[in-house]
Amino acid sequence: MRDTRESRLLLVLLVSVAFALITMDIRSGDNSPLDGAREAAASVFGPVEEGVAGAVDPVANAISAVRESGDRRTRISELERENAELRQQLGSEEHRDSRIEQLDEMLRTAGAGQYGIVGAQVIAIGAAQGFSWTVTIDAGSEDGLTRDMTVLNGDGLVGRVTTVGPGTATVLLANDPGFTVGTRLEGSEELGLATGRGDNTLDVQLINQQARVQEGDRMVTFGSEENRPFVPGVPVGEVVNVERSTGDLTRTVQVQPYVAFTQLDLVGVVVEPPRDNPRDSVLPPRPEDEARNEEQERDGDAGADADADADAGAADGGGEDDDPATRS
Template sequence: MRPLEDLTTPVRAWLHRFAFLLLVGGAFALMLVGKADGILVERARTTVVDAVAPILDAASRPVATVADVLREGRELAVLRAQNAALRKENARLKHWQLVARRLEAENAALAQLLDMAPEPQTDYVTGRVIADSGGAFVRSVLINAGTNHGIAKGQAALTGEGLAGRVAEVGRTSGRVLLITDINSRIPVVIESTRQRGILAGDNSDRPKLVYLPEEAEVAVGQRIVTSGHGGVFPPGLPVGEIVKAGEHGVRVRPFADWNRMEYLRVVDYGMPGILMTREDDYSARIAAATGAPR
């Protein structure tokens, strides 16, 4: 055994010393073979891959299994957290449901006691936003619903968050909604917490102005703005936005409606034409009232 080790020691030393050069030479030789006979190299590579593929597949299965287990564990933890949050939210919503039912019963009893006139029946049509003005001087969108669907000029257009605008033009199958940020938009509103009245005036920016407030008005950032119901345009209480700036340069309001994600609008008929009734409509209404004919 000892003489054999003495013979192999110089060979091992020589291999350690010239291993890098041997690898470079082998790689260079493979490149030359690949250039000379590409089909042969491709067949050899395919053969090697076919031989190694079952081994790699067998080795990858435990790794994939462990990865699936870890992913399911993370998803289970997330689901548990979401479940706990949903339980809390459900309990909170049940509480507010009980409060709402009690207030509804009290409101009905008081309305009956005062012989109060009931609120008018509301109808609505949901339309998809198919185009917007995209101009610098107009803030409006086009929806795929018109007179054939029951939409009329002056009706309120709402998103899930709040008031978006009103119907300014209407055709048979389409309607144009003037947004509350347009320079031609003027909406009577109140500050929800203080009940102080004002006008929300659009100026083609994303933050319309709150004007014509009383001098003693208490304005603070974060206050909610809702419709006041004056002018017969919109009913009171529709959410509009919240104050984001109040100072010497005026009061600015951030609307609840998100224009960048506006895909559908609900056009609601509150039966309040108000100041939006045109002269032709007013003339037709007077003629119908005088002759007893339907409008």
């Protein structure tokens, strides 16, 4: 009984002291005399509390880890986005440079043949009106196009216009099995008829069975009456295979077209034919001719430099002779 009374008295005393301390701390505000004791206790028990909290609160740790991981993922996403943007920019620049090169080559071809052209872009491919090798271009009657016009690009013959709408037109490609064009061999003037095979080669039937032809020989379009559907002189391709004569009235050779029909982008439709037949002038220079021309240019530059050095030396020598101090 006594122990119970003493315990109660001790409990009341402790509660009273605690209440008094709390009251003192609240009334003192920031200048509480208990701040020192509180800081000392925090320094002693703080690390223990953090360790215990970390051990007993894995959820908080997981949330923190997810938050940090999320920040890293956000940064990684930003870097990936920046990388994609750079790649897209580089791709756009490469595409732009490619189109500029295509346009330059097409204008060179048109200029060499004196063809008046309307530029267009391939906007669709596939079967049209039963044709297996056709493309649709974004130019039509509003741009001056009509049926049976020659279509080319910087490499050579692409095909001919078959149908025309106000703003679009369909082009039958030269590799279509239903496509036929008159050809002429460079130099020998041998005539033939080229027909598409549905792949990357053309069959050319030479009219002269005894025609002398070999691999590497080049062909251009012969031209049609009133330049429809084909104007003359457009590069067609190079001979890659020569079949032996079998006694037929004609001789067949295989020709590799200059144009890559699966990589068409910019094309030109000939709306004004040349005044004169360009014959072989539109064909690109042969590699050996280019090398020879480059060598001649280098020799010419070297000769010009030597002449310039000689003239400079003569000028210096003449100046010394005319110097009054030298004469004296």
